[in-house]
Amino acid sequence: MQRFRPAILHAIARDIIAALGTRADDAELVAEHLVGAHLAGHDSHGIIRLAQYRDHVRAGKVVPAATVETLRETSTTALLDGHWGWGQVIAKRAVDLAIEKAAAHSIAALSVRNCYHVGRVGVYPLMAAERGFIAQVWCNGHGVCRVAPWGATEPRLATNPIAIAIPGRGAPLLVDITTSVVAEGKVRVAKNAGKRIPEGWVLDARGEPTTDPADLYDGGSLLPLGGREGHKGYGLSIVVDLLGGALSGAGCGTLTDRVGNGLLVQVTDPRAFTSEDEFLDRVDEFTRYLKSSKPRAGVAEVLLPGEPEHRVAASRARDGIEIDATTWKQVTALAAELGVAVDVDPA
Amino acid sequence: MQRFRPAILHAIARDIIAALGTRADDAELVAEHLVGAHLAGHDSHGIIRLAQYRDHVRAGKVVPAATVETLRETSTTALLDGHWGWGQVIAKRAVDLAIEKAAAHSIAALSVRNCYHVGRVGVYPLMAAERGFIAQVWCNGHGVCRVAPWGATEPRLATNPIAIAIPGRGAPLLVDITTSVVAEGKVRVAKNAGKRIPEGWVLDARGEPTTDPADLYDGGSLLPLGGREGHKGYGLSIVVDLLGGALSGAGCGTLTDRVGNGLLVQVTDPRAFTSEDEFLDRVDEFTRYLKSSKPRAGVAEVLLPGEPEHRVAASRARDGIEIDATTWKQVTALAAELGVAVDVDPA
Numbered sequence: 001m002q003r004f005r006p007a008i009l010h011a012i013a014r015d016i017i018a019a020l021g022t023r024a025d026d027a028e029l030v031a032e033h034l035v036g037a038h039l040a041g042h043d044s045h046g047i048i049r050l051a052q053y054r055d056h057v058r059a060g061k062v063v064p065a066a067t068v069e070t071l072r073e074t075s076t077t078a079l080l081d082g083h084w085g086w087g088q089v090i091a092k093r094a095v096d097l098a099i100e101k102a103a104a105h106s107i108a109a110l111s112v113r114n115c116y117h118v119g120r121v122g123v124y125p126l127m128a129a130e131r132g133f134i135a136q137v138w139c140n141g142h143g144v145c146r147v148a149p150w151g152a153t154e155p156r157l158a159t160n161p162i163a164i165a166i167p168g169r170g171a172p173l174l175v176d177i178t179t180s181v182v183a184e185g186k187v188r189v190a191k192n193a194g195k196r197i198p199e200g201w202v203l204d205a206r207g208e209p210t211t212d213p214a215d216l217y218d219g220g221s222l223l224p225l226g227g228r229e230g231h232k233g234y235g236l237s238i239v240v241d242l243l244g245g246a247l248s249g250a251g252c253g254t255l256t257d258r259v260g261n262g263l264l265v266q267v268t269d270p271r272a273f274t275s276e277d278e279f280l281d282r283v284d285e286f287t288r289y290l291k292s293s294k295p296r297a298g299v300a301e302v303l304l305p306g307e308p309e310h311r312v313a314a315s316r317a318r319d320g321i322e323i324d325a326t327t328w329k330q331v332t333a334l335a336a337e338l339g340v341a342v343d344v345d346p347a
Numbered sequence: 348m349q350r351f352r353p354a355i356l357h358a359i360a361r362d363i364i365a366a367l368g369t370r371a372d373d374a375e376l377v378a379e380h381l382v383g384a385h386l387a388g389h390d391s392h393g394i395i396r397l398a399q400y401r402d403h404v405r406a407g408k409v410v411p412a413a414t415v416e417t418l419r420e421t422s423t424t425a426l427l428d429g430h431w432g433w434g435q436v437i438a439k440r441a442v443d444l445a446i447e448k449a450a451a452h453s454i455a456a457l458s459v460r461n462c463y464h465v466g467r468v469g470v471y472p473l474m475a476a477e478r479g480f481i482a483q484v485w486c487n488g489h490g491v492c493r494v495a496p497w498g499a500t501e502p503r504l505a506t507n508p509i510a511i512a513i514p515g516r517g518a519p520l521l522v523d524i525t526t527s528v529v530a531e532g533k534v535r536v537a538k539n540a541g542k543r544i545p546e547g548w549v550l551d552a553r554g555e556p557t558t559d560p561a562d563l564y565d566g567g568s569l570l571p572l573g574g575r576e577g578h579k580g581y582g583l584s585i586v587v588d589l590l591g592g593a594l595s596g597a598g599c600g601t602l603t604d605r606v607g608n609g610l611l612v613q614v615t616d617p618r619a620f621t622s623e624d625e626f627l628d629r630v631d632e633f634t635r636y637l638k639s640s641k642p643r644a645g646v647a648e649v650l651l652p653g654e655p656e657h658r659v660a661a662s663r664a665r666d667g668i669e670i671d672a673t674t675w676k677q678v679t680a681l682a683a684e685l686g687v688a689v690d691v692d693p694a
Contacts, residue, residue: 076423077453077619106424107456107613111620134590152640152649164586173589175582182576200574207643227547227574229529235522235652238637239511242520243481246629247620255636266454266613272424273458273594282593289602290585293499296554302499305582 002328003320009047010035012335012342016050017086019338020057022064026089033088037120038321041312044185045120048327051334061259062086062116068093076101079111079248087118087261095127095135098267102133106272112263113250122176122306124265125165129172132276134268137163140244142251143259147180148221150234153207155221156253159183160240165306167270168283174306179237181223181230187213200227349675350667356394357382359682359689363397364433366685367404368411373436380435384467385668388659391532392467395674397681408606409433409463415440423448426458426595434465434608442474442482445614449480453619459610460597469523469653471612472512476519479623481615484510487591489598490606494527495568497581500554502568503600506530507587512653514617515630521653526584527569528577534560534569547574 014031018024037045056062066085070078078097082090094110101108118124121139128135141158148155159178166173181201190197191213204210205219216222225233243264245252250262270279291302323331335342361378365371384392403409413432417425425444429437441457448455465471468486475482488505495502506525513520528548537544538560551557552566563569572580590611592599597609617626638649670678682689 072620074453074619079620105452106421107454109454109615109619134594149637149640149649151646152642154640156637156640166586166589173585175579175586177579177582181574198575203643207641225576225579226572227528228545229572231652232522232524232572235524238520238633238652239513239522241633242513242630246626246633247481247615247617249621249625249629252629252633253636255632268456268594270594272421272456273419273426274596278596279593282596282599283589285602286585286588286593286599289600290496290503293496293501293503294554295499296550299498302496305578305585 001322001324003322005320006035006039006317008343009038009321009323012331012340013047013050015340016331016335016338017053017064019340020054020064022086026064026086029092030086030088033119033123035321036123039313039316040120040122040309041316042120042309044189046321047323047331049119051330054334054338056116076105076107077109077111079113081113082115084114084116084260087116088123090115091118091124091137091261091263091265092127094263094265095124095267098135098265099128099131099133102267102269106269108265108267110263110265110267111248112261112265113248115250115260115263117259118261118263120176121161121163122165122174122309125163125176126172126174128267129165129167129174132167132270134166134270135164136266136268138240138243138264138266139163140241140250140252140262141259142241142245142256142262143254145254146184146216146222147224147234147237148203148207150224150231153203153205153221157224157234157237157241158253159222160237160244162236162240166283167280168287169280171306171310173283173287173304174309176306177225179225179233179240181225181227181233184216184222187216187222191217348669348671350669352667353382353386353664355690356385356668356670359678359687360394360397362687363678363682363685364400364411366687367401369433370412373411373433376439377433377435380466380470382668383470386660386663387467387469387656388663389467389656391536393668394670394678396466398677401681401685403463423452423454424456424458426460428460429462431461431463431607434463435470437462438465438471438484438608438610438612439474441610441612442471442614445482445612446475446478446480449614449616453616455612455614457610457612457614458595459608459612460595462597462607462610464606465608465610467523468508468510469512469521469656472510472523473519473521475614476512476514476521479514479617481513481617482511483613483615485587485590485611485613486510487588487597487599487609488606489592489603489609490601492601493531493563493569494571494584495550495554497571497578500550500552500568504571504581504584504588505600506569507584507591509583509587513630514627515634516627518653518657520630520634520651521656523653524572526572526580526587528572528574528580529569531563531569534563538564 018027066083125135145155245262365374413430472482492502551562592609
């Protein structure tokens with residue numbers, strides 16, 4: 001395990017992505033996203049992805065030099081075709097354009113199709129909240145499904161996340177959740193580690209509860225959010241598919257076999273309804289009120305959504321990011337293969 | 348138990364509400380809402396509420412003759428002050444205005460404050476979906492809280508529902524869910540019936556799981572949606588409070604002691620992104636695909652969100668609505684008290 005300054009990891013990721021045929025500014029964006037995932041504590045979405053990116057570029061699943069095209073546009077809306085470029089580049093373009101439109105017309109809605117994986121979805125509404133806007137992102141996954149409809153056994157839905165950020169006087173509030181009970185990655189981690197999973201995550205191929213993570217990959221399914229009330233997560237997941245995939249034409253579920261994300265990005269300017277100061281005061285008062293609730297036994301502190309990630313980010317920005325030896329070896333090998341110099345300067 | 352034609356119940360409810368000092372057209376709306384709750388199978392939101400409405404009118408909690416005021420307005424947004432009129436009247440006004448704005452500018456967002464209970468929230472996005480629009484309603488409850496923050500013991504949030512409707516070739520899809528694990532009413536029903544509740548609904552005053560519904564009313568709290576992943580329901584509930592209560596200035600949690608609902612109504616015209624036919628085809632294809640998943644053992648059929656209510660409505664519209672003797676006696680006594688003629692003509 002070695003510890004690196006974020007800037008070092010950023011430079012390596014950027015140069016590798018550029019060497020895969022990406023324009024310089026787009027490579028910066030993708031690298032920023034990967035390092036941002038480490039900063040937020042989501043190492044599974046960090047530089048470990050670079051080898052997969054190389055494979056997907058070679059297989060034509062992502063088109064590094066693609067440019068985003070606007071297919072339809074009104075003063076408040078647009079439909080973007082990403083032409084299978086980097087999801088991070090396309091989603092940021094959608095957010096930027098939504099902010100521009102919401103700044104002029106109070107609200108905006110941007111729809112996105114033909115978009116490779118956008119990575120950590122919470123990043124996008126945060127971009128808007130950091131500029132004083134509320135943002136809601138509905139992100140379907142199409143081409144691969146793990147979640148079955150409520151009461152059913154055969155997968156028809158991806159983990160279909162919802163990410164919503166609301167500006168505050170401190171860091172924005174960020175709700176960034178899958179509409180499945182957990183992300184599929186947690187089941188995969190348990191499987192690779194030879195561990196059982198809690199009951200309530202997965203059904204086997206016959207639709208019976210199981211604690212064996214391998215059952216998911218043997219005809220099983222991931223349950224929707226909600227436990228006994230899983231019809232609620234199922235309902236939200238359908239909404240994500242229709243807002244993200246049907247409005248945009250990206251496609252829903254495995255009705256398309258191309259793997260990617262369809263998005264709806266909604267941006268709202270709070271100043272359409274009240275002054276910025278008043279809104280921030282209300283958010284501030286409410287979050288203090290939430291945190292003043294007495295914790296349960298064994299709980300140190302009541303936290304707000306986004307707060308754990310924000311704390312990890314502060315400590316990792318200061319102390320550096322730990323990368324395990326296997327991942328580091330893989331990344332340096334990839335760099336060597338692509339002729340990218342690695343400035344090995346651990347934090 | 349007696350069975351009544353919906354029109355009979357509508358006339359009684361309308362005349363009682365009018366006799367409480369409500370304008371004729373507003374009384375029609377409130378009555379339509381109450382009968383609609385019966386039609387959807389939610390009898391707890393039906394004419395059983397009339398006695399409570401009388402009490403709340405007399406206590407000044409609702410102002411029957413109030414008119415809705417527009418405090419701020421842009422081409423795409425508005426902030427409405429309901430002046431504590433009937434929630435059903437105010438929320439419908441917000442939806443109608445949002446549809447009008449979205450028809451002209453593709454999308455709209457309406458914020459509502461000083462609003463008495465809106466009743467069954469799903470009704471409002473349905474109004475938009477039946478006219479071809481997508482609608483998302485974020486409805487906070489303020490003045491009374493039952494849900495504690497995740498990891499905490501003291502209530503800070505109401506059951507804060509989210510209701511989203513999406514047009515389809517058949518009945519619209521309707522997701523209408525509380526962000527608490529269940530509605531508080533279900534706990535109250537169990538308490539009144541002397542029954543236990545499932546573990547995972549309620550924590551007692553010390554923050555420990557309980558199956559005694561009385562614990563909720565003895566310093567306990569209702570859990571957020573999500574079971575072991577209750578931080579997700581907690582996050583969504585916060586979003587509802589801020590979108591419904593902070594944008595509008597209605598107030599969040601018990602930071603105000605006046606009981607009511609704060610709303611954000613977002614309406615989107617799918618035609619901003621694709622043709623109406625293409626959108627409806629995509630929704631139709633996706634819903635058929637969901638329903639084609641093999642049911643689990645013991646499940647007759649895979650259902651869509653909103654489908655059960657839609658079926659109940661069809662059968663009750665045909666066969667009449669059953670009202671228990673106690674409720675009927677209460678309603679007829681109220682009618683007599685207010686000088687309202689009851690045309691007793693059971694179905």
